[in-house]
Amino acid sequence: xxxxxxxxxxxxxxxxxxxxxxxAIVALGYTMVYGILELINFAHGEIFMTGAFIGTAILITLxxxxxxxxxxxxxxxxxxxxxxxxxTGFIGMGIERIAYRxxxxxxxxxxxITAIGVSFLLQDLVRFITEVKRGNYILTGPSMFTDRxxxxxSSVLSVFNDASFKESFIIVFVVAAIMxxxxxxxxxxTKWGTAMRAVAQDRDTSALMGVNVNKVIGLVFFLGSxxxxxxxxxxxxxxxxxxxxxGFILGLKAFTAAVLGGIGNIRGxxxxxxxxxxxxxFASANLTLMTNGVFGAEYKDVFAFAILILVLLFKPEGIFGxxxxxxx
Amino acid sequence: MKKYIDLMKSYTDKVKDNKLAQGIxxxxxxxxxxxxxxxxxxxxxxxxxxxxxxxxxxxTKLGRNTKWGIAALVLVVLLPLSASQGDxxxxxxxxxxxxxxxxxxxxxxxxxxxxxxxLDLGFxxxxxxxxxTYSIFATPQAANFLxxxxxxxxxxxxxxxxxxxxFVAAIFxxxxxxxxxxxxxxxxxxVTLGFGEIIRIVFNNLDRPINITNGAMGLSSITxxxxxxxxxxxxxxxxxxxxxxLVLTIFVVRRLEYSKIGRAxxxxxxxxxxxxxxxxxxxxxxxxxxxxGASFSGMMGVVxxxxxxxxxxxxxTLLESITILVMVLLGGMGSVPGVILGAAIMxxxxxxxxTELTNWLNQLSLNNVISIPDALSPAKMQRFIFGAILILFxxxxxxxxxxxxxxxxxxxxxxxxxxPKGQEKQKQEVSLKKESASYVNLDS
Numbered sequence: 001x002x003x004x005x006x007x008x009x010x011x012x013x014x015x016x017x018x019x020x021x022x023x024a025i026v027a028l029g030y031t032m033v034y035g036i037l038e039l040i041n042f043a044h045g046e047i048f049m050t051g052a053f054i055g056t057a058i059l060i061t062l063x064x065x066x067x068x069x070x071x072x073x074x075x076x077x078x079x080x081x082x083x084x085x086x087x088t089g090f091i092g093m094g095i096e097r098i099a100y101r102x103x104x105x106x107x108x109x110x111x112x113i114t115a116i117g118v119s120f121l122l123q124d125l126v127r128f129i130t131e132v133k134r135g136n137y138i139l140t141g142p143s144m145f146t147d148r149x150x151x152x153x154s155s156v157l158s159v160f161n162d163a164s165f166k167e168s169f170i171i172v173f174v175v176a177a178i179m180x181x182x183x184x185x186x187x188x189x190t191k192w193g194t195a196m197r198a199v200a201q202d203r204d205t206s207a208l209m210g211v212n213v214n215k216v217i218g219l220v221f222f223l224g225s226x227x228x229x230x231x232x233x234x235x236x237x238x239x240x241x242x243x244x245x246x247g248f249i250l251g252l253k254a255f256t257a258a259v260l261g262g263i264g265n266i267r268g269x270x271x272x273x274x275x276x277x278x279x280x281x282f283a284s285a286n287l288t289l290m291t292n293g294v295f296g297a298e299y300k301d302v303f304a305f306a307i308l309i310l311v312l313l314f315k316p317e318g319i320f321g322x323x324x325x326x327x328x
Numbered sequence: 329m330k331k332y333i334d335l336m337k338s339y340t341d342k343v344k345d346n347k348l349a350q351g352i353x354x355x356x357x358x359x360x361x362x363x364x365x366x367x368x369x370x371x372x373x374x375x376x377x378x379x380x381x382x383x384x385x386x387x388t389k390l391g392r393n394t395k396w397g398i399a400a401l402v403l404v405v406l407l408p409l410s411a412s413q414g415d416x417x418x419x420x421x422x423x424x425x426x427x428x429x430x431x432x433x434x435x436x437x438x439x440x441x442x443x444x445x446x447l448d449l450g451f452x453x454x455x456x457x458x459x460x461t462y463s464i465f466a467t468p469q470a471a472n473f474l475x476x477x478x479x480x481x482x483x484x485x486x487x488x489x490x491x492x493x494x495f496v497a498a499i500f501x502x503x504x505x506x507x508x509x510x511x512x513x514x515x516x517x518x519v520t521l522g523f524g525e526i527i528r529i530v531f532n533n534l535d536r537p538i539n540i541t542n543g544a545m546g547l548s549s550i551t552x553x554x555x556x557x558x559x560x561x562x563x564x565x566x567x568x569x570x571x572x573x574l575v576l577t578i579f580v581v582r583r584l585e586y587s588k589i590g591r592a593x594x595x596x597x598x599x600x601x602x603x604x605x606x607x608x609x610x611x612x613x614x615x616x617x618x619x620x621g622a623s624f625s626g627m628m629g630v631v632x633x634x635x636x637x638x639x640x641x642x643x644x645t646l647l648e649s650i651t652i653l654v655m656v657l658l659g660g661m662g663s664v665p666g667v668i669l670g671a672a673i674m675x676x677x678x679x680x681x682x683t684e685l686t687n688w689l690n691q692l693s694l695n696n697v698i699s700i701p702d703a704l705s706p707a708k709m710q711r712f713i714f715g716a717i718l719i720l721f722x723x724x725x726x727x728x729x730x731x732x733x734x735x736x737x738x739x740x741x742x743x744x745x746x747x748p749k750g751q752e753k754q755k756q757e758v759s760l761k762k763e764s765a766s767y768v769n770l771d772s
Contacts, residue, residue, distance in 0.1 A: 040514045099719055109447045110722050112514050113657060116449075116650060117718025124712035132701050248646070249525075255518065298533050305522035312519055313510050 005286050010151065010163035012285045013278060018169045018238060020277020021176035025231040026254035027261070027269040028183060029092075029224030035200040035264030036220050038108065042115035043095055044228055045251015046122035047088050049244060051229025052236040053126050055084045056141035063142045073144055077171065077237070084233050085226035092225020093218050101214070119248065127244040138243045141236050145171055172234045179227055180270050186223075187266055196220055200264065249301065253280070256308035262321025272319065280304050350388040357381055358402060366410040372684055375420055376676065378407060386665055386730075403571060408564060422563035425635060427675045428570030429628045432577045434655040434671035435664065436624030439581065441653070442662035442732070443590060444617035445597030447517040450504070450524020451652050454622035456531060456644035457500050458493035458629020460541060463639045465489070466551040472539045483554030490573070490630050497626020498619040500527075505618035512600070524649055532641040546640025553634050566635045573631065577624050581664055584620070586735065593617055594662075647711070651678070654714050657721055660728020669729055677713070682706045 026048050033041040058080045062068050068076055099118050103111045127137045145167035152162055187193035198206035199216045207213045235250075236242050257276040261268025284300035311318065343349045358381045365374035385398055411420040433455060440448045464470050466480050466489070504523050511519055535543030553560040553569070560566060584590045592613045595603035604610050633639050651674060659670025685706040692698050721728065 038514075040518065099723070102723055106722075106726065108514055109445075109517070110726055112447065112517055113653070114719050114722040116653075117715040117722065120650065120711040120715030121719065122715075124709060124715065128704065128709075128712070132704070252518075252521070252525075296533070296536075299529065302526050302529050305526050309519050309522050312515050316511060316515060 001289060004289055007161045008285050010160050012281050014151070014163050014165045014169065016278030016281035017274065018165070018172050018277070019281060020274035021173050022231055022235055022238075022250075022273075023254045023257045023277050024270045024273025025176055025179055025227050026251065027257040027273045028180070028266060029228045030251075030255045031258040031261070031263055031266060031269040032196075032220050032224045034258065035266075036196065036203075036217060037100070037104070039100065039111050040115065040255065041100075041224075042112065042251070043099075043118040043122060044092075044224065045247035045249075045254065046119045046126075047092055047095075047225045047247075048228040048232045048235070048251060048254075049242070049247030050091060050122060050126055051084050051088045051232025052242045052246070053130060053139065053232070053244070054087055054229065055080050055233030056139055056236045056242060058083060059142050059144075068142065077144070077233075081175070081230050081233055085230040088229025088232070089222040089226035092221040092228070095225075096218060096221040101217075119251075123244045123247070130244070138241060140241045143240065144168065144237055166238070168238045172238050175230070175234060179230065183223065183227065184266060192216070192219060252308075253304050256304055256311070259308060259316070259318055260311055262318030265318070265320045268318055268320035276304065276307065279307065344389075347389050351390060351394075354381065354384055354388055354398070357384060358398075358406065362406045362410045366413055368414070371414075372680060375411065375423075376680075378402070378410070379672065379676070383669060386669075404568075408567065412564070418563050421567045423676060423679050425563050425566045425570045425631075426679055427672050428567070428574045429632055429635075430652070430655065430675045431668050431671040432570075432574050432628045433625045433652055434659070434667045435577050435581050436621040437652050438621075438656050438662065438664070438667045439584070439593070439624075440617050440621040441656055442660075442667065443585065443593040443597065444614060445593075446512075446614060446617065447514070447520070448618075448621075449517050449521035449646070449649055449653070450527070451520075451621070451625060452644045452646075452648040453504075453524045453527040454497040454500060454625035455629040455632070455648070456527060456641075457497045457622075458626030459633040459639045459643070460531060460547075460629075461493045461496045461626070462486070462489045462630040463547040463550045463633045464540065466634070467547045467549065469540070469542060469547055480551045483551050483559060486551070486553035486560075486630070486634055487555070490627050493630035494623035494627040497629065498623040500626075501618040501620075501622025502615050504622075505615045521646070521649075524646065528641050528644050531644070541641075544641060546638060548638045550633055550637045550639070552637065560634070563635065566631065569631055570628075573627055577627075578664065578668070580620075585664065589613065589616055597662075647714075650714060650718075654717055657726075658717055658728060660731050663728060663730050663732035666728045666730035666732065678710065682710070682713075 026044065029044045029047070030041060033039060033044070059068070059076070062071075062076060062080075095118055099114045100111060103114060130139055131137045147167045148164050149167060149170075150162060150164045187196060195206070195211045195216050196219065198209065198211055199213055203213055206216075235246075253276060254273065257272035258269045259272070260276060261270070261272030263269075280300055280303065283303040284297040287299055287303070288296045343353065358378070361374055361378040361381060365371060365378055368374055381402060382399055385395055385402075388395070390398070407424065408421065411417050433451070436454075437448065437451045440446050440451070465485070466483075468480055470480075471478075504520065531541045532544050534541040535545070541547070558565075560569065592603070592608045595606065595608055596610065596613050600610055603613075632643075636643075652671075655671040655674045656667050657670070658674060659668065660666030689698075689705065
């Protein structure tokens with residue numbers, strides 16, 4: 001059994017890293033918002049989904065205009081990423097302004113309920129627009145970066161099988177890495193980043209120190225949503241077909257990643273995302289083998305949720321988080 | 329103009345405190361709507377107006393027993409009788425049955441969310457557990473993993489299974505509730521959501537290694553209930569089953585609300601650490617909330633399975649859980665009449681109004697009056713409508729349509745009336761006052 005698991009390990013790792021990179025960036029959005037408002041922004045998964053749709057729509061339009069054929073593919077991708085992230089960033093800010101800000105003093109669960117409402121609303125809006133435009137809400141984008149690259153992992157260790165990946169995997173991974181490093185730099189080294197960390201620590205005190213709290217919260221939503229939207233584009237390119245309901249489960253798993261890494265902790269979220277992606281791929285490839293066919297790959301979601309529940313039950317502060325005492 | 333307004337006002341003021349006038353007006357209203365439904369045969373508006381009489385009844389100043397009597401008259405006799413004239417009889421009764429089922433479920437969730445303040449986003453899982461408990465044994469399915477007994481069981485067993493379904497769901501509630509000991513607030517919401525999804529996925533895949541739930545194919549031709557040789561197959565018959573269980577549910581919920589455990593739930597909702605320091609056993613209190621809420625849902629799951637004669641995992645998605653949450657929030661968290669109203673509105677909206685609107689719009693498009701794209705058909709806009717209701721109510725009316733009320737006790741009367749005779753008097757003195765906080769405080 002071990003040999004068989006080892007055979008597929010390189011491929012599992014590659015697929016897991018691609019998925020994990022996506023989880024990691026979406027998890028960043030959850031963790032930033034939670035760090036600053038202590039709110040699970042349920043709508044974040046939907047922002048990701050909206051990003052995927054906006055990106056695909058732009059790509060389809062560009063293809064229709066014949067620009068894709070003459071433009072270098074990388075430039076087209078960059079253009080799409082920038083436009084999408086700006087648009088989803090503003091959507092995120094708008095959601096915060098309309099649905100969350102009036103409730104900042106309300107009990108947390110009321111805000112959580114609004115977040116679920118926003119999430120449903122976005123799902124249906126996207127479904128509706130796509131269905132009106134295309135007649136079907138399942139959308140397949142133009143195929144880009146589909147050439148397969150072979151990796152001769154068998155020459156490294158004889159137990160490994162050869163693995164292969166699409167070119168888009170490199171794109172996903174590199175773009176994700178750039179985004180994460182930039183965000184990390186932004187938060188740790190710039191003035192706005194310092195303001196964000198200050199607000200996350202103590203909103204009232206940082207307001208007294210001259211930080212414009214509302215602006216900072218808006219910025220957090222902008223950044224998180226922009227990253228989420230861009231990730232949506234990456235997802236659409238990597239996996240091809242998208243529908244308006246991809247965001248919820250993926251968002252939930254990204255939230256799992258954020259909790260796994262310690263919620264509110266930026267680097268933890270990145271680590272948690274990668275870890276969860278690899279674990280999930282590992283489970284979907286090997287669950288059948290490990291349980292003698294009792295559980296198959298269809299239980300991979302159960303596996304991810306089980307991780308979430310176990311982490312929340314036994315280590316709610318996550319891998320890198322701090323334990324917080326609660327008082328009346 | 330002003331004169332007329334003043335005149336109107338003086339009339340409404342007179343009616344406000346006059347039980348007789350209210351009774352006569354309500355009676356006329358019920359009579360008119362019943363007659364119009366009876367004569368028109370198929371009229372959704374008349375049907376809805378007749379149901380609305382129960383809402384009016386709620387706001388009248390009539391005595392409690394009179395109210396129950398009128399409600400019983402409307403629901404047991406007038407509604408089925410007047411609807412039975414048209415060919416849409418079964419579809420009206422279907423809506424009536426579903427309203428009963430969803431109201432009971434929403435009341436169950438109301439205990440968990442509204443009273444105990446534990447946001448449960450996977451509530452439909454208990455409904456699924458109840459539905460599957462009956463359907464596995466009421467189809468040949470059980471023979472796959474049980475070596476004794478003959479399956480499917482006869483329809484007489486349905487009545488036992490209502491209790492078994494509730495019991496099994498309660499056990500699941502306790503199993504799910506054990507994490508409650510460790511997480512709270514929004515983490516709890518996520519955990520329950522995860523559990524709900526896990527249960528659905530497991531039901532979806534439990535056709536291997538042993539075929540228990542028949543996977544995504546679902547279980548079909550479930551035995552209909554039987555009583556004294558009478559087989560229940562039509563919605564008009566299930567209507568009465570749902571009604572009986574619903575009345576029991578309302579009775580239990582009302583009794584629980586002001587009981588010791590009910591007050592403990594509210595204390596936990598307001599602040600669980602403070603409640604604990606006042607001597608409330610947190611674990612036990614929360615687990616009871618989960619178990620009782622789940623058992624209502626499980627019982628109705630059994631009824632649902634028997635009525636549909638078919639269950640499959642797609643009936644138990646997250647959307648259903650959220651729908652029940654919308655019912656509770658719309659009506660007013662923690663308020664029993666509110667939740668009943670919310671659940672009724674949502675079910676009727678879902679089952680009747682949206683489909684009727686869709687049909688009407690289709691009709692208009694066919695006649696080239698207007699053209700509505702298929703994507704916009706109201707029946708497809710469920711998520712949009714639910715989302716909008718959640719946001720609007722959370723933002724502008726978090727206490728719901730009929731806000732929860734807390735009884736105010738007259739301290740002076742309580743001190744004086746220690747004799748049995750005095751106690752009877754106090755009961756009347758218990759007046760209901762609106763909760764002063766605009767938010768039902770769920771979480772500290």
